[in-house]
Amino acid sequence: MAYSVMMVFGTRPEAIKMAPLAQVLRQWPDLDLNICSTGQHREMLQQVLRDFGLSVDEDLHVMTQNQTLNGLSQQLLERLDTTYARIKPDIVLVHGHTTTSFIAALAAFYRQIPIGHIEAGLRSGNLKSPWPEEANRRMTGVIADLHFPPTERARDNLLRDGVAAENIEVTGNTVIDALFWMREHLKKSGWKPASDSPLAQLRSDQRLVLITGHRRENFGQGFERICLALAELALRYPDVQFVYPVHLNPQVQKAVYGLLSHQSNILLVPPQDYQHFVWLMDRAYLVLTDSGGVQEEAPALGKPLLVLRKVTDRHTVLEGGTVKLVGTQTERIVKETSLLLDDADAYQRMCRVFSPYGDGHASERIAERLSLWLEEHAGESEAP
Numbered sequence: 001m002a003y004s005v006m007m008v009f010g011t012r013p014e015a016i017k018m019a020p021l022a023q024v025l026r027q028w029p030d031l032d033l034n035i036c037s038t039g040q041h042r043e044m045l046q047q048v049l050r051d052f053g054l055s056v057d058e059d060l061h062v063m064t065q066n067q068t069l070n071g072l073s074q075q076l077l078e079r080l081d082t083t084y085a086r087i088k089p090d091i092v093l094v095h096g097h098t099t100t101s102f103i104a105a106l107a108a109f110y111r112q113i114p115i116g117h118i119e120a121g122l123r124s125g126n127l128k129s130p131w132p133e134e135a136n137r138r139m140t141g142v143i144a145d146l147h148f149p150p151t152e153r154a155r156d157n158l159l160r161d162g163v164a165a166e167n168i169e170v171t172g173n174t175v176i177d178a179l180f181w182m183r184e185h186l187k188k189s190g191w192k193p194a195s196d197s198p199l200a201q202l203r204s205d206q207r208l209v210l211i212t213g214h215r216r217e218n219f220g221q222g223f224e225r226i227c228l229a230l231a232e233l234a235l236r237y238p239d240v241q242f243v244y245p246v247h248l249n250p251q252v253q254k255a256v257y258g259l260l261s262h263q264s265n266i267l268l269v270p271p272q273d274y275q276h277f278v279w280l281m282d283r284a285y286l287v288l289t290d291s292g293g294v295q296e297e298a299p300a301l302g303k304p305l306l307v308l309r310k311v312t313d314r315h316t317v318l319e320g321g322t323v324k325l326v327g328t329q330t331e332r333i334v335k336e337t338s339l340l341l342d343d344a345d346a347y348q349r350m351c352r353v354f355s356p357y358g359d360g361h362a363s364e365r366i367a368e369r370l371s372l373w374l375e376e377h378a379g380e381s382e383a384p
């Protein structure tokens, strides 16, 4: 008998990290995979589906411009409930910490459908940062049946929260599966940005600083301070190219384009599809980000990384000495970036491949444990 596995995702990072797992599960004997996109993101999700050749079976189309978290949650809960009632999956797989993840888990819990949580157990220890993601991840952990933390440290966090050891499988993070797959694909095909891409104008004889930033807790003054730092750095280093793919959230667009569009060595570009973005990371001299996924990817590529957050839920990455938590104060960002641009020794010390979040085989480990778990448990709970 084939078990029905429903994977739910809705945002760019979830799709990137679920894509390699979907590829493995599609080939796995005795598993019938159904992919449900909530559509929490529209354009940014389409890019990922295209890059990985993924097709979705259910699309809930929830995104609206400037959506509120409560409005989004209400739509998600209703539409997911109807979908679960129709498909009756044996297990629902969710990823990480977005509103899609938590609400998809909650809707499954209320229907007594088991939940598998990928990228479980990361903790910043601060409910306000990342907000609302720290709470989303913790609440998902409370109701999940099977937990797939990327690291031992994340496993310990789950044990401390009272999760039974037999329901935890440390697997590494599937983002590294996606990253290594894409890097290999780019290398093999000798891929370069097309001549009509804004990235084609980048000069290979100049250093490139790659920036991303979109966190809600940084909206307002946090973003202003980050942008002021970038403006100052661009003036101070006219021979360095600063490239910022700007997230489609209108709050981010307004702040970034408002404060940075006048600077000739800052290239503001639309969100890049995964192949362009991996190419950019690989090409970068250093990376500045408040993103979760980029904190795992850049060190795995050996790129020095400055994290634009006060606290991180990726503590393990700080242990390798290639990543620094610099916060969102203008002076500190300027100082730490300048150090890496001016001091070759300081730069070299942070320039080393470090990948505590995975070896590129997390998806196989998840699939293996998942199919065993389904054999042991499926049918135990009767969905109402």
Ligand code: UD1
Binding pocket: 011, 012, 013, 040, 041, 042, 043, 044, 045, 063, 064, 065, 066, 067, 069, 072, 097, 098, 099, 100, 132, 133, 214, 216, 247, 248, 249, 250
């Ligand atoms: C969401 C996640 C965050 C994740 C981020 C990744 C929550 C609460 N937040 O934040 O954890 O780090 O995605 O990018 O789940 N928009 C578009 N097109 C798109 C995507 C977004 O226009 O393809 C605009 C829309 O106006 C939308 C807004 O961005 O309303 C915000 O999107 P939303 O998913 O609510 O929040 P993010 O800030 O993207």
Ligand code: UDP
Binding pocket: 012, 013, 016, 175, 212, 214, 245, 246, 270, 271, 272, 273, 274, 277, 278, 290, 291, 292, 293, 294, 297
């Ligand atoms: N990313 C991308 N294009 C971009 C910026 C980021 O493909 O223009 C990828 C990045 O490599 C990582 C993921 O998107 O895998 C991170 O997504 P995001 O920063 O939106 O979310 P977070 O990880 O913070 O939840």
